[in-house]
Amino acid sequence: MTLLDGEFGEVLVRAGEGRRVPVSPDLVGVLRRWIDGADLKAGDLLFPGERGGPIASSEYVRAWRQARQAVLSPDEVQAGLGEQVSSLRDSCLDCWLKAGVPAWGVAEWAGVSASWIGLRYPHRFRLEDVEFDWDHLEEIMGLPDFPER
Numbered sequence: 643m644t645l646l647d648g649e650f651g652e653v654l655v656r657a658g659e660g661r662r663v664p665v666s667p668d669l670v671g672v673l674r675r676w677i678d679g680a681d682l683k684a685g686d687l688l689f690p691g692e693r694g695g696p697i698a699s700s701e702y703v704r705a706w707r708q709a710r711q712a713v714l715s716p717d718e719v720q721a722g723l724g725e726q727v728s729s730l731r732d733s734c735l736d737c738w739l740k741a742g743v744p745a746w747g748v749a750e751w752a753g754v755s756a757s758w759i760g761l762r763y764p765h766r767f768r769l770e771d772v773e774f775d776w777d778h779l780e781e782i783m784g785l786p787d788f789p790e791r
Contacts, residue, residue: 645665645670645673645674645677646670647667647670647671647674648667648670648671649667649670650664650665650666650667650670651664651665651667651669651670651673652664652665653665653673653688655753661750661751661753662751663751664751673688676688702727703727706727710723710724710725731752732762735748735752735759735762735763736763736766738751739759739763739766740766745759745760745766745767
């Protein structure tokens with residue numbers, strides 16, 4: 643984990659082999675205070691489960707349900723807003739794509755394939771949203787000059 647105050651950081655997400663994921667400067671500050679306040683050492687889990695090991699999926703789902711009820715109105719909860727735990731992840735991936743992070747980079751951070759990103763977020767890859775430098779395209783696709791025979 644790399645968490646320098648005021649800068650983008652990086653955390654290791656351990657799912658499978660693990661992967662490094664960027665962390666915004668604001669979140670770096672929150673995490674630094676959390677780590678310092680809990681006196682965590684290298685190798686300690688940032689969010690341990692009830693028994694000290696990794697968080698069980700049932701704990702994660704319970705925490706997500708409580709968070710939804712804490713921040714959403716009863717009507718929003720009833721309507722199913724953010725019902726799936728993956729909603730937060732999906733929103734994050736979509737924000738990265740919207741910000742211009744290449745699909746292969748988002749895929750690596752998310753632990754999925756770039757083709758999965760393309761299938762899941764097709765609205766981020768519309769051709770009409772892309773500006774082309776047509777002159778440059780013509781230049782790189784042009785045929786070389788051949789002497790006439």
